Amino acid sequence: MKKVNIGGVPEHFNLAWYLTLKNSEYKDEDINLRWHDYYGGTGAMCKALRNGDIDIAVILTEGIIKDIIDGNPSKIVQTFVQTPLIWGVHVAHNSDYKKVEDLKGTKAAISRYGSGSHLMAYINAENNNWDLEKDLDFEVIKNLNGAVKGLTEGKADYFLWEKFTTKPLVDDGVFRRIDNCPSPWPCFVIAVRNEFIDNNKEELKTILNIINNTTSDFKDIPSIDKSIANRYEQQLEDVQEWLSITEWSQELIDKKTVMNVQKELFALNIIPEIVEYEKLTLKL
Structure with a gap:
């Protein structure tokens, strides 16, 4: 069984990962996907990707774009949440x-x-x-x-x-x-270490297929609002508001969006240059 380490924030956005893990959907495909909570958020996950502590990160768009430009050997392979944070x-x-x-x-x-x-x-x-x-x-x-x-x-x-x-x-x-x-752009993307992509492309595609099947129907899961409210200790009306304004994605982030993020970060002196779309993303 192929062991794969994935990281994300322990927040309601990532409940779909918890559900697919709980249902052993990755193990059924001979993949031992291990989830790691990163309470330190994007900066901590960027470091974990660089160190090889995790292979995949569900991470803020602007943070990983900055870190790839700064030398993080990873690529964005998909948008995870389409709506702004x-x-x-x-x-x-x-x-x-x-x-x-x-x-x-x-x-x-x-x-x-x-x-x-x-x-x-x-x-x-x-x-x-x-x-x-x-x-x-x-x-x-x-x-x-x-x-x-x-x-x-x-x-x-x-x-x-x-x-x-x-x-x-x-x-x-x-x-x-x-x-x-x-945020002026889609908030979460899925980023993967280049080394992992090169050696495990089929496993990566399988992982994405499983999570995408769940996120595409996420809002239709029975009592999903109550499940989120209980798990993350939130008021039911807050969860319902959040669900109403949140859209997941199963597609790669587009070139125009990536360039807009870079222009904003460059204007704010957060990145030293604007790089090619292909340096930041990979279509599987």
Whole structure:
């Protein structure tokens, strides 16, 4: 049986992977797919791909594009979630900041440099016409638990994270969400190490076929809203809202989208150059 390591964030977006693993769908095809949760998000997964700790990552589009340009020997083989990610802009519940303009020049908590929370802080700053050099400052907090500690203790002033994941913390009075900042592109893609692609193309195609069969009918799974609410400790109405605005994909991300992401990252000085579509993606 072929052992394959895959990584992703332990969030509701990835429930389809959990369901297919629970049903032993990969084992039925002689593939031992091992899921690894990455609480540190995109930056941690980029490192794991580089180190060979995982073969496949379900990862933020902007983060993996940046890291491949920076030398990560991987390719995007498919879009996973087609719709944008809705990032909430959060402050500590008792913070004096009431609106996003109040955050200009303050310190953003980020999981690590090159992570989604880091890159989206730039997008948020650009959306609000801030000076990207003077008005941005960062505190590395590693993960969501680190953000809770960092904002509560005043080490950082605000934090961008997926709004439905952080909603329980808002409901519990830990965070206050003062704005939303949608990513300007499809949020999650599936990236694979080049070495794995070269040696295991058929197994990779099988894995993608299995997950795509589940995501294509995901919203029709009986009581899927209740399953998500229970598993991820979310309010049922929040899950239903999230399901209504989320679309999965079974296709490779298109050239126009990849170029738009790169143009945005280049304009923000996050990547040093814009590269060919084929350097970032591979059609299987």
